[in-house]
Amino acid sequence: MTTVLGKPGTDGLGEAVRALREWQHDGAPAQLHPGDLGWFWRTGPETTAGAVRTWSRNGRIRAVGLLDGPGLLRLAIAPDALRDEETARRMAEDITAPERGVLPKGRADIESPTGALLQDLLSEAGWSAEEPWTPLRRDLTGPVDDPGLRIETVGPERAQLFTAVHRAAFGGSSFTERRWHAMAAGAPYTEARSLLAHNARGDAVAVVTVWSAGPGRPGLLEPLGVHRDHRRHGHGRAIALAAASALRELGSSSALVSTPSANTAAVTTYTSAGFRPRPEVRDLHRDE
Missing domain, CATH: 3.40.630.30 (Gcn5-related N-acetyltransferase (GNAT))
Structure with missing residues (x-):
């Protein structure tokens, strides 16, 4: 062999x-x-x-x-x-x-x-x-709480707004409308959704893309972000709940996400949305 x-x-x-x-x-x-x-x-x-x-x-x-x-x-x-x-x-x-x-x-x-x-x-x-890093997992066999925000499933015509909110959530991001279309044309996106959250005033406040691996298998949140002008209002928890709900509709058995353990705010946000921390993992590093 x-x-x-x-x-x-x-x-x-x-x-x-x-x-x-x-x-x-x-x-x-x-x-x-x-x-x-x-x-x-x-x-x-x-x-x-x-x-x-x-x-x-x-x-x-x-x-x-x-x-x-x-x-x-x-x-x-x-x-x-x-x-x-x-x-x-x-x-x-x-x-x-x-x-x-x-x-x-x-x-x-x-x-x-x-x-x-x-x-x-x-x-x-x-x-x-x-x-x-801390991996987190949420079981999807039961129902998911309502996120409390209006959640939009993004199609090509709304990619510009989706990517604008993403860039406002991640400083230095180069995610553009053209790049969203390239992502959406890829084979993995056939079992994925881009979600956009709106607050009561109608502002677009948070985004996430969820990826199914097929029915009965774990799905992934990658990436999730809250607009820098709309933080500390619970929107991270809300979009995480929306992501879990979307994966459940796609047939996923669970929802997965990972974040650096030092990012305690992210760990707290995901935990508040029903994600449970799993044992920490560490990358291996070589200096030369």
Whole structure:
């Protein structure tokens, strides 16, 4: 058996998305979700294909990586390959060798599932733990409270307003109407929704995009933001509730989100919307 590293190309991105959907299940460790690829798709299919890495054995994808920035590799590994030695050692070799094209030389971070053999191998090679993140999960088997705001499902004609609120929520964001259309044209968006919240005055105050991995599987919130002029009014909790409700309508079993543990305000907001913190996770870091 051989484990092969490859870049999927635009035609092969759908296969990577399908693999990520299949690997999502309740109780699984936090890892790369098809919604993460969907959000990255705002950069266009060619750029997305250039940022994706896949490891395959006998024609079956065993792991998917997303180079989410110059030195951050985010990974998902098939459940039956988490402790597979051949796959883990090949991945570790590829990740630590710049000529393999997985990570550039120098400072780098790896986000991989907790419990994966790859983490053990990288730690033995000198990679160190970074600051913790808190994954949160909300069960969707029961009803979701009304958010108390008017929630709009955004279509192409409202993309300009949606992206304007997003930019007002995230300083330095480059999310534009053109990028929303690129995201919405991607394969993961076939099971996604962009939501826009309005307060009693009609102001657009918060946004979120939710990503289903298919019926009976966990869905993802990525990203969620509140307009900088409308904070501290409970709108974060409201849009998180709206996101959970939308995922429930899409058939998701649960709703997932992650935030740095140091961002206590975000953790509190999600908790108030019924999300429950899971054990913290840490990226692995290399200085050189």
